[in-house]
Amino acid sequence: MINLIYLTTLLPLLGFLINGLFGRKIKNEKVIGLIGSGTIGVSFLIVLGAFIQTLGLPVEERSNTVNLFSWLNVGGLQIKFAYLVDQLSLTMSLIVTGVGFLIHVYSIGYMHGDKGFWRFFSYLNLFIFAMMNLVLGDNFVVLFLGWEGVGLCSYLLIGFWYDRKFEKGTTSQAAKKAFVVNRIGDFGFLLGMFLIFMTFDSLNFKEVFARAATFPVAESTFGLIALFLFIGATGKSAQIPLFVWLPDAMAGPTPVSALIHAATMVTAGVYMVSRASIIFVSAPAIMTVVAVVGLLTALMAATIGLVQNDIKKVLAYSTVSQLGYMFLAAGVGAFSASIFHVMTHAFFKALLFLGAGSVIHGMHDEQNIQKYGGLKKYMPKTFLTFFIATLAISGVPGLSGFFSKDEILWSAYANGGPASPAGGFVFWLVGAITAMLTAFYMFRLVSLTFYGKERFDHHNVHPHESPALMTVPLMILAVLSIIGGYIGLPKVFFGEHGNLFEGWLEPIYAPAMNKLALYGEHTHLEEILLMTVSVAAVLGAIFFALHVYRKNPQIAENVSNRFKGFYNLLLNKYFVDEVYETAVVQPIQKGSEKFLWKIFDVKFIDGIVNGVALLVEKGSGVIRKIQTGVAQSYAVIMMAGIALVLLWLILSL
Amino acid sequence: MSSIPMEYYLILSAFMFCVGVAGVLIRRNAIVVFMCIELMLNSANLTLVTFSSYLGNSIGQVFVFFVMTVAAAEAAVGLAIIIAIFRNKKTVNIDEINIFKW
Numbered sequence: 001m002i003n004l005i006y007l008t009t010l011l012p013l014l015g016f017l018i019n020g021l022f023g024r025k026i027k028n029e030k031v032i033g034l035i036g037s038g039t040i041g042v043s044f045l046i047v048l049g050a051f052i053q054t055l056g057l058p059v060e061e062r063s064n065t066v067n068l069f070s071w072l073n074v075g076g077l078q079i080k081f082a083y084l085v086d087q088l089s090l091t092m093s094l095i096v097t098g099v100g101f102l103i104h105v106y107s108i109g110y111m112h113g114d115k116g117f118w119r120f121f122s123y124l125n126l127f128i129f130a131m132m133n134l135v136l137g138d139n140f141v142v143l144f145l146g147w148e149g150v151g152l153c154s155y156l157l158i159g160f161w162y163d164r165k166f167e168k169g170t171t172s173q174a175a176k177k178a179f180v181v182n183r184i185g186d187f188g189f190l191l192g193m194f195l196i197f198m199t200f201d202s203l204n205f206k207e208v209f210a211r212a213a214t215f216p217v218a219e220s221t222f223g224l225i226a227l228f229l230f231i232g233a234t235g236k237s238a239q240i241p242l243f244v245w246l247p248d249a250m251a252g253p254t255p256v257s258a259l260i261h262a263a264t265m266v267t268a269g270v271y272m273v274s275r276a277s278i279i280f281v282s283a284p285a286i287m288t289v290v291a292v293v294g295l296l297t298a299l300m301a302a303t304i305g306l307v308q309n310d311i312k313k314v315l316a317y318s319t320v321s322q323l324g325y326m327f328l329a330a331g332v333g334a335f336s337a338s339i340f341h342v343m344t345h346a347f348f349k350a351l352l353f354l355g356a357g358s359v360i361h362g363m364h365d366e367q368n369i370q371k372y373g374g375l376k377k378y379m380p381k382t383f384l385t386f387f388i389a390t391l392a393i394s395g396v397p398g399l400s401g402f403f404s405k406d407e408i409l410w411s412a413y414a415n416g417g418p419a420s421p422a423g424g425f426v427f428w429l430v431g432a433i434t435a436m437l438t439a440f441y442m443f444r445l446v447s448l449t450f451y452g453k454e455r456f457d458h459h460n461v462h463p464h465e466s467p468a469l470m471t472v473p474l475m476i477l478a479v480l481s482i483i484g485g486y487i488g489l490p491k492v493f494f495g496e497h498g499n500l501f502e503g504w505l506e507p508i509y510a511p512a513m514n515k516l517a518l519y520g521e522h523t524h525l526e527e528i529l530l531m532t533v534s535v536a537a538v539l540g541a542i543f544f545a546l547h548v549y550r551k552n553p554q555i556a557e558n559v560s561n562r563f564k565g566f567y568n569l570l571l572n573k574y575f576v577d578e579v580y581e582t583a584v585v586q587p588i589q590k591g592s593e594k595f596l597w598k599i600f601d602v603k604f605i606d607g608i609v610n611g612v613a614l615l616v617e618k619g620s621g622v623i624r625k626i627q628t629g630v631a632q633s634y635a636v637i638m639m640a641g642i643a644l645v646l647l648w649l650i651l652s653l
Numbered sequence: 654m655s656s657i658p659m660e661y662y663l664i665l666s667a668f669m670f671c672v673g674v675a676g677v678l679i680r681r682n683a684i685v686v687f688m689c690i691e692l693m694l695n696s697a698n699l700t701l702v703t704f705s706s707y708l709g710n711s712i713g714q715v716f717v718f719f720v721m722t723v724a725a726a727e728a729a730v731g732l733a734i735i736i737a738i739f740r741n742k743k744t745v746n747i748d749e750i751n752i753f754k755w
Contacts, residue, residue: 629754632686632747636678 001049002064002085008043008097009083009132015039015125023118029108036121037104040128044097051090059507062087065138065206072141076201084138084205088508091339092135092271095346099263100128102473106354107255109469110361120160120253127153131264135271140193140203143272147236148186150265155179157256158249166251174251181245185235189272192228196279199225205275212278213511219283226279226286229272230293237269238320239297239327244577246320250312254357257312262319262353263346270326270342274335277512281333291331291412295430298324300574302437306444307560307570310367311356314445318393319349321438325408328431332424333516334411336505340488341408343501344400347484348392351477355386358466358474359449363456369445374454378463381471383450385478390446392481394439395538400485405435406531407488407499413530414522432534439541447549492527662703669696683735683745687728694724 015035023032054062063086072079083089104124111120130149137143159175166174197203199221200211212222233239238246249261260266273280273290280287301320308314322345329338360367362379376383392401409431416424456463465471489498497503548555560567569575669692676689698717705713739745 627754629751630748631750632678639674639678 001046001053003066004046005050005066005083005085005136006068008046008093009129009136011039011043012125012129012132016122016129018122019118019125020122023122026118029112029117032118032121033104033108036125037101037108039125040097040101040104043128043132044094044101047090047093047097050085051094054085054087054090062507063206077197077203079139079141079203081142082138083136083142085136086508087505088271088275088339089135091343091505092267093132095267095343096128096131096135096264099346099350099477100124100131100259102476103255103259103263103350103354106258106357106470106473107253109467110255110357111253116160120157123153123156123160124256124259127157127260127265131268134268138205140196140205140208143275144189144193147189147232147268147272150260150268151179151182151186151236154182154249154260154265157260158252160252160256164251166248171251174248178245178249181242182235185232185242188228188230188235189232192225192232195221195225195228209276209278209511212282213515217282222279222282223286226276226283227289229276229279230286230290233269233273233327234293235269236272237266237323237327239269239293239324240300243297243301243320244580247313247316247573250310250316254312254353254360257316258350258353258357261316262349266319266323267326267342267346270323270330270338273327273330274339274508277330277335277509278515280330281512281515287331287333289331291328291427294324294327294329294331295412295427295434296324297321298328298434299430299437302434302441304570304573305441306437307567309370311359311369311372311445311449312353312367314369314441315349315352315356318352318438318442321434322349322393325405325431325434328412328427329408332412332415332427333512334408334415335509335512336502337404337407337411339505340501341404344392344404344481344484347477348389348399348401348481351385351389351474351481352393354470354474354477355382355389358382358470359386361466361470362463364461366456366461369448371456372449373452373456374450375463376450379450379465381465382474385471385474386450387446388478389481390442394442394542395435395535396542397535398482400481400483402535403485403488403490406490406534409435409534410490410527410530414527428530432530432537435534436537436541439538440545443542443545444549447546451550452553490527490531492524492531659703659707662699666696666699666703669693669699681746681748683738683747683750686747687731687735690731691724691728694720 015038018035019026019032026032054064063084066083066085068081068083070078071081104121107120107124111117114120127150130146130153132146134143134146134150137146155175155178158178159172162170162172162175164171193203196208199217200208200215202208202211235242246261246266250257252261280290298321301317301324305314305317305321308317322341326338326341326345329335329341359372359375359379359382362375362382363372366372388399392399395402395405409428412431413424413428416427488501491499572578673689673691673693673696676692677686680686680689698720701713701717701720705711705717735745738750742750744750
């Protein structure tokens with residue numbers, strides 16, 4: 001099965017071509033849906049087969065390369081189109097194809113009757129193709145191919161309903177914003193790639209990472225490479241300062257938000273950092289930057305999420321916040337914990353988005369949670385699965401989110417700031433506060449949506465449960481959200497072998513771990529104590545949220561009235577968009593218009609072009625007089641020429 | 654024949670050629686220009702025959718036959734063109750045949 005891994009990208013590509021080229025003719029939604037989701041389903045089975053086969057191999061043989069063809073061959077640069085099938089890429093592939101398949105199936109129900117049904121599925125398949133290249137690529141160039149591919153698909157799918165309004169603009173504007181912001185990150189990533197090639201003379205993962213461990217390279221060079229790669233990651237994974245595109249990406253259809261903007265694409269940055277762990281570990285200063293940026297993003301997005309009223313916006317900021325967690329984990333060297341969180345997050349966040357989609361579907365495209373309320377009895381299946389996902393993301397013990405989040409918090413504390421041990425405590429504290437905020441806003445969302453008074457207009461809106469095509473994927477994801485965490489049990493309770501997930505990924509990070517400044521000594525008591533405190537905080541937040549939003553909504557109103565300024569600050573997302581607008585977008589637009597267009601382009605560029613044309617015209621006006629039309633004058637000139645040549649020949653003898 | 658040195662033939666040939674060139678460059682009548690071209694061709698023929706004879710190699714003479722054949726064909730076509738021009742413009746003065754210009 002490992003050798004068949006190329007099928008996992010080929011099949012989605014075929015699906016994309018078939019649906020994209022002939023979808024308009026096929027028309028039949030069942031056929032299109034079957035092609036779209038079937039290709040992903042088969043891909044998932046192949047990945048599963050490769051995973052089982054790899055599990056059967058001894059640990060040192062688990063990393064296999066599948067060579068497909070030689071792609072670029074320019075001088076010293078030799079890029080093979082090859083896939084690296086190892087523990088990390090298999091884990092990511094399972095998430096991408098598995099969750100992707102469920103979302104494809106769900107989409108058949110969700111997109112039913114849409115005039116762009118075939119287009120939607122062809123884009124989704126193209127996305128899976130790109131994403132699989134991203135996670136399977138065995139060098140930075142194939143990774144970059146996927147990296148750009150997912151960006152393109154994200155653009156196409158955010159602007160899928162290009163004829164619809166979105167907030168103050170159109171969905172096309174949101175799509176453009178996502179694309180442009182991503183380009184900024186991609187630029188950083190490209191610079192990082194160039195620097196890697198300059199430093200290590202290769203772009204192949206295995207070669208680069210082997211050389212990174214042995215080459216005598218200055219720490220500043222490592223720092224620069226890591227910084228550039230991290231800039232790329234902040235773009236794709238929506239971290240400060242490039243997170244602004246993700247909330248706007250909610251303009252796309254909800255399954256897109258679930259697949260691309262929650263479960264898979266946005267984790268590309270985490271995957272890349274994790275893949276290049278050895279480079280990041282070699283640059284401790286950048287590690288701290290990664291951790292701090294992740295932490296700040298997590299906290300900031302969580303605070304914004306507290307007051308948003310659009311169901312998808314809340315989930316979008318929640319995604320940004322959870323991605324922050326993953327970077328926090330990567331920043332403190334707990335790479336396997338960050339990938340673990342990628343996995344559990346994929347389960348419960350996909351579930352949350354799909355659940356939100358189900359609610360939106362049942363409420364006739366209403367997204368404002370202030371206009372929901374009491375939906376529990378109308379949508380029992382959606383409610384139950386949504387509730388499970390909410391428990392999971394909040395970190396309630398026993399569900400998947402708890403295990404991954406707890407591991408991140410503990411690593412943050414234990415490994416903390418390399419600078420000082422106190423840094424670890426600050427990391428933990430802010431992380432725990434964020435977890436508390438997460439629990440609060442998620443239960444606010446649940447309470448406002450499913451409990452309380454029915455605040456919608458009964459005459460026009462008739463809430464109803466979604467069809468089985470949509471609820472069955474929800475249930476599968478709900479089961480995964482519950483049990484997904486049990487492959488990564490905390491070591492403190494279950495010993496060294498409890499955390500299967502970390503053991504599985506260990507060989508990938510072994511070189512990085514050798515280089516990393518190791519954990520200080522910490523007692524089990526400390527870990528249990530911290531765990532208890534954070535769980536207690538989370539549970540407190542949950543009960544508080546339920547108390548406020550189920551029973552006493554006026555408390556929320558009083559608080560928001562008392563802290564009007566702060567409330568507005570949060571409601572307007574810290575005015576980040578406005579700041580970017582005035583500080584970046586406006587100057588560029590004005591500068592482009594006033595100088596680049598009106599002066600540089602019109603005067604300078606056009607001046608050169610027109611000047612050349614004028615010169616040629618005037619010059620030829622003079623020269624053309626030579627052409628008299630009298631054949632004899634030509635003959636005279638020719639003879640003169642021949643005579644001159646002869647003269648020269650004779651003289652030079 | 655061998656008593657006459659080769660240079661004589663070559664000088665004669667060069668002289669004929671120069672007369673031809675001068676005629677082509679100077680004369681205004683298209684017919685005369687045409688005849689001068691023939692003169693140039695024949696001077697070349699003379700050179701070929703000379704070398705052929707002195708070097709004892711017959712290829713040069715074969716070449717001359719070809720040149721004469723081509724010259725005959727060329728004369729036919731050239732005269733036809735001149736007649737056609739004359740019918741149109743009522744003149745064969747080259748100075749006046751100068752429409753092929755800017």
